[in-house]
Amino acid sequence: MKKAFVAVWIMFAWIGGIESLSADEDLTNLISNDAVIVASIKPGKDDPGVSYVANIWKDTLKEREKNYTKRQEAIEDIFKQPHLPNITLAIFGKDITKLYVSGGSIFELHSYLILVGVESSDKEFLRSRLDILLQKNEDLKREAVGEKEIVCNEFAGLSRDPSAYVQLDDRIAISPGIDRLKEALNISKDSIVRLSKYQDIMSKITLSGDGQLYIDNRDSLFTKVLRELENKWKITLLLAVDYVDAIGVSFDIKDKDSASARIVFKAKDPKGLEEIKNDARFLGEAISRKFSQENVEHSNEISVSGKYVILELQFKGLEGLWARVLKKE
Amino acid sequence: MKKIALTIIVILFVLLFGFLVWLVMPAGKDRVGDIIPAKSFAVLSLELDLYDKGIRGILKPLKDRAISSVKKPFGKFLIWSNAWKFFLPTDITVVFIPDEQREGNKFNWILYSSGNRIGKILKCPIARERFDNLLAKGKPFQTISYKGVNVTKINDKHDEEKSYYYTFLKNWLIVSNEVYLLEESVERYAGHQNKETLKVHDGFRDFMNKKRDGELSLFFQNGSSHEVSDFISNLEEKFSYSIFPNVNSMDWIGLHMDIVDRDSADAVFLFKFSVDVETGDKIENDVYFISETLRRIGRANGLDGRYTIGEEGDFISANWKVKGIKECLRTILSKEVGNK
Numbered sequence: 001m002k003k004a005f006v007a008v009w010i011m012f013a014w015i016g017g018i019e020s021l022s023a024d025e026d027l028t029n030l031i032s033n034d035a036v037i038v039a040s041i042k043p044g045k046d047d048p049g050v051s052y053v054a055n056i057w058k059d060t061l062k063e064r065e066k067n068y069t070k071r072q073e074a075i076e077d078i079f080k081q082p083h084l085p086n087i088t089l090a091i092f093g094k095d096i097t098k099l100y101v102s103g104g105s106i107f108e109l110h111s112y113l114i115l116v117g118v119e120s121s122d123k124e125f126l127r128s129r130l131d132i133l134l135q136k137n138e139d140l141k142r143e144a145v146g147e148k149e150i151v152c153n154e155f156a157g158l159s160r161d162p163s164a165y166v167q168l169d170d171r172i173a174i175s176p177g178i179d180r181l182k183e184a185l186n187i188s189k190d191s192i193v194r195l196s197k198y199q200d201i202m203s204k205i206t207l208s209g210d211g212q213l214y215i216d217n218r219d220s221l222f223t224k225v226l227r228e229l230e231n232k233w234k235i236t237l238l239l240a241v242d243y244v245d246a247i248g249v250s251f252d253i254k255d256k257d258s259a260s261a262r263i264v265f266k267a268k269d270p271k272g273l274e275e276i277k278n279d280a281r282f283l284g285e286a287i288s289r290k291f292s293q294e295n296v297e298h299s300n301e302i303s304v305s306g307k308y309v310i311l312e313l314q315f316k317g318l319e320g321l322w323a324r325v326l327k328k329e
Numbered sequence: 330m331k332k333i334a335l336t337i338i339v340i341l342f343v344l345l346f347g348f349l350v351w352l353v354m355p356a357g358k359d360r361v362g363d364i365i366p367a368k369s370f371a372v373l374s375l376e377l378d379l380y381d382k383g384i385r386g387i388l389k390p391l392k393d394r395a396i397s398s399v400k401k402p403f404g405k406f407l408i409w410s411n412a413w414k415f416f417l418p419t420d421i422t423v424v425f426i427p428d429e430q431r432e433g434n435k436f437n438w439i440l441y442s443s444g445n446r447i448g449k450i451l452k453c454p455i456a457r458e459r460f461d462n463l464l465a466k467g468k469p470f471q472t473i474s475y476k477g478v479n480v481t482k483i484n485d486k487h488d489e490e491k492s493y494y495y496t497f498l499k500n501w502l503i504v505s506n507e508v509y510l511l512e513e514s515v516e517r518y519a520g521h522q523n524k525e526t527l528k529v530h531d532g533f534r535d536f537m538n539k540k541r542d543g544e545l546s547l548f549f550q551n552g553s554s555h556e557v558s559d560f561i562s563n564l565e566e567k568f569s570y571s572i573f574p575n576v577n578s579m580d581w582i583g584l585h586m587d588i589v590d591r592d593s594a595d596a597v598f599l600f601k602f603s604v605d606v607e608t609g610d611k612i613e614n615d616v617y618f619i620s621e622t623l624r625r626i627g628r629a630n631g632l633d634g635r636y637t638i639g640e641e642g643d644f645i646s647a648n649w650k651v652k653g654i655k656e657c658l659r660t661i662l663s664k665e666v667g668n669k
Contacts, residue, residue, distance in 0.1 A: 236628040282621045289571040289618065 027088040027115040027171060029191045030184045036221050037091040038192060038214040049253030050210050056326050074132040086117040090192075092180075096221050106225050110160035113184060114174040118167075126172065130165050143178065145185055150178050201248035204264045204308060209250035217244050217268075238279045243272025245307075257319045263311040273304060280311040287313060294321050352446050361422045361441050361501070362534050364514045370436065370556040371425040372533065372548040376540070377444075379414050390659050418502070419444030426510065427556055439505035439514065451497055457481075464495075473508070478515050480508065532603055536583040547584040551576070573615050578608040594655035600647040613638060613645050620647050631657045 031038060043050035095111040118126055134140060134153045143150045145166070152164030165174045166181045173184045192198050198214060205212060215222050223241045230236050238244065245268040251261040263283070265276045284300035291298045297316040302309065365372060379385070395408050407413055420443045425436040451457050461470050461481050471482040478496055485491035494511050495504040498518055505511050533548050540546050551557035561576045580603040588596045600620075604612045616638055624634045636649040 230629055234626065234629050235622070236625040239625065239628060278621075282618070282625070285614075285618045285621075289574075290569075292571040292574065293565060293569050 031090045033195045035090040036093040036216040040088040052256040074129040088115045205248040205250040209252040213249035215247040240275030261313045265309040374422040374546045378543040418442040437507045439510040443500040545586040549582040575611045578605045598649035
């Protein structure tokens with residue numbers, strides 16, 4: 001139930017019905033340069049691919065919700081809006097370090113930041129819906145920080161659930177707890193967009209895609225996270241993760257039938273390139289074989305350029321798959 | 330008088346000792362390929378050379394575990410003194426055959442064990458009856474005669490509907506969960522079966538002939554009924570994942586495994602895929618993916634595997650070297666003990 005709630009939050013933020021920001025506006029300048037994982041969904045205003053997928057998702061949710069509660073109605077209201085917003089999720093290095101130092105597990109991570117781009121005219125509309133979604137049975141606490149107001153529910157359930165938000169002009173920041181929101185309010189020069197490593201890897205992936213993912217293996221934090229996940233899954237996905245400095249991913253749902261993805265691995269040391277290339281080949285095969293079983297046409301290609309290993313994937317024949325996957329959820 | 334008695338005792342002792350040595354000495358190998366059922370899906374064969382450094386290396390943790398789990402001092406002594414080793418067969422082969430009567434991936438099995446003289450002793454009716462009683466543990470058992478060979482049927486002590494059948498044939502002790510498999514082996518031994526149905530075993534024979542002493546071999550046959558293809562298809566459907574899409578163009582898969590380092594139980598594996606030349610490249614890609622998946626599953630479980638893939642005529646082979654087997658085995662065994 002809690003997972004579903006978080007998922008609804010993320011979906012809400014994505015398909016929130018608030019007009020998209022223009023392409024120049026970037027939510028990442030609110031994220032501190034300590035972020036080690038940054039995932040963004042940036043659908044174009046009239047992107048045919050994303051609109052198609054979003055409509056299937058909306059229909060599926062409508063079919064499921066028979067007896068609406070107030071919170072479900074709030075979600076429904078948001079879904080009625082025509083366009084899709086930009087959304088970014090960030091996870092921070094110091095939170096992961098703190099977790100591992102205290103002997104915790106990545107599954108206990110309860111600190112992240114979600115940012116959503118909003119249209120100014122929809123501020124009140126969004127605020128009222130967010131209040132309903134956060135409220136539960138308790139009154140919301142409102143705290144003024146400078147000129148802004150942080151709204152939170154101190155009894156929001158599990159510590160990893162979103163429990164607070166703040167509106168920053170045409171952006172909304174959501175987080176479990178208020179610490180990350182206060183940090184976002186005070187960021188100026190230390191945002192991740194000014195980090196050369198971030199700029200470097202993002203310049204290698206296709207910026208026109210619908211979604212992007214940035215992973216920084218700073219202090220081998222990603223190595224530790226991945227090893228923990230691999231222990232749980234009982235399979236090692238990236239044998240050469242120790243050699244990886246950063247990973248960039250972009251994907252693009254071109255239309256209802258086709259999609260493409262690009263994964264870029266930056267090596268710490270050229271000695272690790274062959275191992276990384278083998279990981280990329282395995283990853284490409286593993287992804288392709290999943291689609292192959294679903295009768296989707298696919299191709300994958302690997303290239304090496306300097307310290308970078310690039311995996312490019314193309315898919316065709318996805319129309320039936322979207323409905324099957326989203327309606328199964 | 331005392332002298333004569335002493336001489337008789339010594340002679341008896343020497344005879345008894347000689348008899349025991351004769352009893353536990355390997356009785357020679359027989360070609361199991363000549364009697365396994367024609368529709369065999371998988372054949373697992375192990376030559377148990379107890380002096381092989383690899384086998385000794387792998388038996389060590391099993392022995393340690395057995396000593397700690399057996400409570401009776403005499404039992405502990407037998408394990409510690411390695412006396413049990415002399416009663417082990419030198420050659421064990423297990424064959425799996427798809428069960429066409431049941432749904433899903435159900436298999437019948439038949440086990441061939443050879444190389445020990447105990448079977449010869451048990452051909453004596455009195456000894457055989459005692460042995461049957463010992464195995465049945467007081468439960469009723471049945472003896473069936475098939476073409477002059479006595480087959481004993483024993484009911485499973487936990488499940489009354491299940492039965493096991495065993496017999497002795499030449500130097501083999503043969504056990505199965507289905508009587509028809511024993512009967513087929515008896516018929517093949519007597520040469521009653523049509524040789525045409527056994528064509529598919531040419532690959533098996535060639536592969537087994539290249540087996541070296543002390544190796545474990547595994548052979549999968551994708552015969553006219555496409556047993557391997559069906560098995561893989563069912564797996565792919567179950568996991569919604571394409572593991573081996575070109576399996577249909579492959580005749581058989583063979584595996585030889587040999588432990589090469591006694592201390593660490595490091596092992597070498599040779600996988601051999603018999604393929605159609607035209608589909609060789611596609612199968613090579615499948616072999617790469619399967620190899621990488623195995624390597625990555627192994628790594629997550631403490632095994633360090635390295636491999637190379639090569640083409641040799643109608644075959645694609647994957648040569649592996651795996652380190653850390655002994656440690657992995659220890660971890661598994663200690664987890665099992667912990668769970669109990």
